[in-house]
Amino acid sequence: MTVSASSHTSLRVTRAGIDTYQQPIAYMHRDCEVCRSEGFVAMTRVRIQVGDRFLTATLNVVVNEQIALDEVALSEAAWNILEPDVDARATVRHPAPAASAGALRAKVFGARLDDAQYLTLVEDVVESRLSDLELAAFVSASAGERLDHGETTGLTRAMISVGQRLDWGEGTVLDKHCVGGLPGNRTTPIVVAIIAALGYLIPKTSSRAITSPAGTADTMEVMAPVSLDIPAMRRVVEREGGCIVWGGNVRLSPADDVLIRIQRPLDFDSDGQLVASVLSKKVAAGSTHVLIDMPVGPTAKVRSDSSADSLAARLRHTAEAVGLQLGIYRSDGTQPVGVGIGPALEARDVLKVLNNDADAPADLKERAIALAGALLELAPGSASGTGIQRARAVLHSRQALAKFLAICEAQGGFREPPQAALTADVAAPLEGRITAIDNRRLARIAKLAGAPTSPAAGLETALRVGNTVQHGQPLFTVHAQSRGELAYALEYARINQPFSISTEGA
Amino acid sequence: MTVSASSHTSLRVTRAGIDTYQQPIAYMHRDCEVCRSEGFVAMTRVRIQVGDRFLTATLNVVVNEQIALDEVALSEAAWNILEPDVDARATVRHPAPAASAGALRAKVFGARLDDAQYLTLVEDVVESRLSDLELAAFVSASAGERLDHGETTGLTRAMISVGQRLDWGEGTVLDKHCVGGLPGNRTTPIVVAIIAALGYLIPKTSSRAITSPAGTADTMEVMAPVSLDIPAMRRVVEREGGCIVWGGNVRLSPADDVLIRIQRPLDFDSDGQLVASVLSKKVAAGSTHVLIDMPVGPTAKVRSDSSADSLAARLRHTAEAVGLQLGIYRSDGTQPVGVGIGPALEARDVLKVLNNDADAPADLKERAIALAGALLELAPGSASGTGIQRARAVLHSRQALAKFLAICEAQGGFREPPQAALTADVAAPLEGRITAIDNRRLARIAKLAGAPTSPAAGLETALRVGNTVQHGQPLFTVHAQSRGELAYALEYARINQPFSISTEGA
Structure with missing residues (x-):
């Protein structure tokens, strides 16, 4: 009889x-x-072949x-991977079992995996x-500390090997990364501008927001295009020494x-997995010296000094194994940084700092200078203790601003951040002293106002723990594009007030 | 201003x-x-409210x-839960965080959970x-042995408490369960018929196939309706002493x-989780005495005697804690049982055994008698060593057949299993002795032939390890409803021969 198995039937x-x-x-x-x-x-898991x-x-x-x-x-994700032509046909059949199924099972059952097992697993991912x-x-x-230091390195190496790797030739390539963001903590564009203005290479890739009101890529995008591919990113860095592009597009x-x-x-x-994620991207970007900004605070990602110690040791172990020079900068993770929260509002803060405006947020500026200074001192040949001075000088001279604008031009052209159509103040319900700020509620309000989908949306507040406020004084200003x-x-803000205000000692 | 929050907007x-x-x-x-x-x-996870x-x-x-x-x-599952009327409207908003999020996190990080945490978790499930x-x-x-005996009991109790629980009054209620099926091992209808014919209560719920060619519910369904709700199941058991219904419908x-x-x-x-799954259903069904059939073999679910020992100890611990009398019957898990694989073909085997046909599969018959005998001896007041005799007697007298037909009538009416439109033999490629049978390949062939979606589909083979075959002799017969x-x-069978044949010593 004729065999007409459906694996040969196309759809x-x-x-x-x-x-x-x-x-x-x-x-x-x-x-x-x-x-x-x-x-x-x-x-059912199915294997779809198109061409x-x-x-x-x-x-x-x-x-x-x-x-x-x-x-x-096909769902959007499947469509974008297969990129079928008009009139394309597909065969659909059972996939071969994943080669890493055994390794996955072993890890679930508590075993330690070796480098080869991590490679197979990451290839299947x-x-x-x-x-x-x-x-x-x-x-x-x-989860937690279930990967030991050797496994962390194995996972990191595997993640490096399945992606592209940029090569900038001999010499120093700097980079920075913040472990667990704070609302408004948008130091990256400033640090990149300072470092590049001083003549170093800093090919920075950043993420978009997933659960926050803005990622660095979202904030940068209101000032310049960020969806560059690798050749375009390379051209920007070769011309200006630095870039700030969306990592999701270059897929390092x-x-x-x-x-x-x-x-x-x-x-x-x-x-x-955190260490593998951060360090694999840095190696793939061709970086040689990386500064890790590690905000520590009860509502930050790293909650205590002992957690910070443990994470730092793990970062150092794997960085050494994959040949990265690493610096770790612990910072205050207890309250937001800058005034704006949301892509355009954070971009305004960044531009004010770069422009040396009198009303530039001092905390954002000092953080950016401190990080840039620490990164400079990580680079070979830097005299210890001079980093902050060099960073401050290049910022004050507006060389950093010029470099930032040049990077924006190279990425496709600088543009002014948009202004939201609507704003509304939320007033203090009583007189008193601010005793705590709930970063998560601030982020939620900015998201409900439309950030990051509406880039102009978000909120602004310059108030910090310890400030006193009068009854009726604006605590923060919400920016939105639609009345709804x-x-x-x-x-939400009425029911979930982000500022705790005490009348005692006011 | 007017607040028009979208949580009030219906769709x-x-x-x-x-x-x-x-x-x-x-x-x-x-x-x-x-x-x-x-x-x-x-x-995003969303909370949908309709009425x-x-x-x-x-x-x-x-x-x-x-x-x-x-x-x-709505997807089918969501539609079936919400059961919206025509013109129904829904509000959609963010769900409150699951109460068990902390317990889940703790378990992932290796903590032991207490009874209250398992209850919260199971409620959220x-x-x-x-x-x-x-x-x-x-x-x-x-996974593995990550739940200790106390946690296993906590999970079992929680799973019992969130479901319905049948109450049959005072007295003995028997039940059986097979841990990890073998192809064709369809003893349940025979055991239920024997036990009920002897005057015991045995309210049996069974599953449909998910990855196998037939579940007990699929096999029973070719002989009688099985999608009964709890009141209907209760009427059957009150009238006939036993039932064989689809557990997915009663949702115990x-x-x-x-x-x-x-x-x-x-x-x-x-x-x-295996112990909690099995025992929670037995307690919910109102059973008091449960026999566990535990096939042990290298390709069975329980692969070794030491695994069987560990699982048995865990079953006994939790059974005692929730007040179940438990018996464990270890059986051969190395090859298929009976002749047919697939709902209708297995049903034919069951009916032949109940009818004392000369060509009834002896292995299926002896297994059913052994299990029924062990279950009888588990019941209070049974003389030790008499179970198998009593089971064999009620089977040979055709009282079990009469009881089975009465149960089918009570469930909605007995019907003859269907016969497939097409059959084809697969012949031995050489003369020799069968040295091994790959149960998974047999199951796959039966599924590719259409089982259980086409109830008549599947395959038949009476050959066992040790049998000799001639060149060209049929190894098995495939039954299907369509040529494709x-x-x-x-x-598939041509490339993945399930029988290993050795020419040595043939």
Whole structure:
């Protein structure tokens, strides 16, 4: 008899138009011949091949007439990976078992993995051969201090090896990274401008916000394009010595881009995965000397000095193993930095600092100078104790501003941050002294006002713990582009006041 | 100003027609006012309320015109939970954090949880307040022997308390359960018939196949309806003493129904979760005396005697804590049982055994008698050593057959198992002795032939390890309803021969 196995049956490829945030999903009809003959049911993992491209996706089964029997529809993530032509056809079949299944199981059961096992695992992560459930299992099995120093290095090396690696030739390449952001702590554009103005290379990649009102890439984007590819990034750095581009576009650590999707919602801190994430990107960017900004505070990512000690030791161990010179700068993580929270409002603070404006936020400025100074002293040949002076001088002379504007031009052109259509003040309900500021509530209000989707949205406040306020004095100003978003932010703020005010000793 | 917060904005509810296998998914347009004002993005967890019903779902964001701006579409699982009326409207907002988030985190970080923490966790599982990623984290954190005996009992008690519990009054209620099925090992209908024929209560719930060619519920369904609700199940048991119904419909352990969805694809054995799953359902069913069939073999779920010892100790500890009398019957787990694999083909074997047919599979018959005998001896007042005799007598007298047919009638009417339209033999490629049988390949061939979706599909083989075969003699017969499925099963079988044949000593 004739064998007509369905693995040879091709299906029309269509775009489902459904965004599942990087998770590749395929939609097929329940009565599709391939589903029936392959035994596919909802949530089956399927291998989809279009031309010479393929990926492993999770199947969702359509039970109504929105899809034809000879059709496979792709979620946005799957569509973007396969990039099918018009009239493209796909074959869909069972994937081979992931080569790392054994290593994943071993890690879940508490074993230590070696470098080769981490490499196999990370290759499967990048090729989407592991399901989201398996990725969640890997993240859980790595929680806390479950990876030892050697495993942390193994994971870091594996993440480096599956991505691209930029090469800037011989010489020093500087970089900085902040572990766990504070609202408004937008030092990166200032530090990059100072360092590049002093003639060093600093090819900086930054992230967009996932759960915060703004990431550095969002803030930078209101002043210049950030979605550069690697050749464009290289041209900017070769011309100006520095850049501030969106890391998600250059994909220097593609495994990290996948893992982050799982780590963020689960929010189980893993010191090992944190170190691998940060250091793999730095090595991939070609950096040689990296300063880690580590804010420490009860509501920051690093909550205590002992946690900071442990994380610092792990960072140093792996940095040495992969040949990075590392500096660690511990900073105050108890309250926001600068005045603005939200892409455009933070950009305004950055520009004021670079422009030496009288009303530039002093805390943001001093933090940026301190970080730039520490980074300068990390570089070979720097005299100890001179970094802060050099950083301050180049900022005060406006050489840093000129360099920043030149970087913006090189990235595609400087633009002024937008101004929100609507603003509203929230007044102090009583006279007194500010005893605490809830960073999470401030961030939530800025997000409800529309940040970062509306780049002009967010809030402004210059008040800090210890300041006294009068009854009726504005505590903060909400910026929004629509009345609905403004109202919603204000309603939340009314119920969830971010400032604790004490009448005693006022 | 007027507050028009979007939590007060209702959306039209529609049915997406997408099966995501019990995972509730909501589909909303990217530009929907609620998405924008609430800051919802793809994979955000959202709380959907329709009338007085609500659930927590995962958001998928639609970027084309398949959905309107004022619409929320529900996956099949979400639709079935909310059961919206025509013209129903929903409010969609951020869910409160799951109360068990802290306990989940603690377990992931290696802590021991107490009874109260397991109760909170299981309540959140049932109310779908934990995402699939969080459930995967819980499953991973419970892998192997990560739950101690006390935690196993705590999880079991919690799973009992969130479900219904059947009450059969005073007296003995028997039950059986097989840990990890073998292809064709369909003893349950026979054991239930024997036990009920002897006057005992045995309210049996069984599962459908997820990854196998047939579950007991699938096999029973070709002979009688199995989708009974609890009142209907109660009527059957009150009338006939026993039943064999689909557990997924009575939902005696709703937490287990959720966890299974995550456990199956991950396939990390967890002795603690296995014990909680089995025993919570038995307590919920009102059972007092339970026999556990534990096949042991290198390709069975329980692979060695030491694993069996450890699992048995855990089962006994928790059974005692929740007041169940437990017996454990270790059996051969090295090869299939009976002749048929697939719902209808297994049902034929069951009916032949009950009918005392000369060609009834002897291994299935003897296993059923042994299990029924052991279960009888577990019941109070039974003389030791008489169980097997009593079981064999009631089977040979056809009282068990009469009881089985009466149970089928009570469940809605007996029906003959269907016969497949097409069959094809697979012949031995050489003369020799069978040295091993790959149960997984046999199961895969039966599934490719269409089982259990096509109940008549599957395969038949009476050959066992040690049998000799002639060149060209049929090794097994594939049954299918369509030429495509038959061809596909045969193609797989050609490349993945399930029988190892040795020419030495043949």
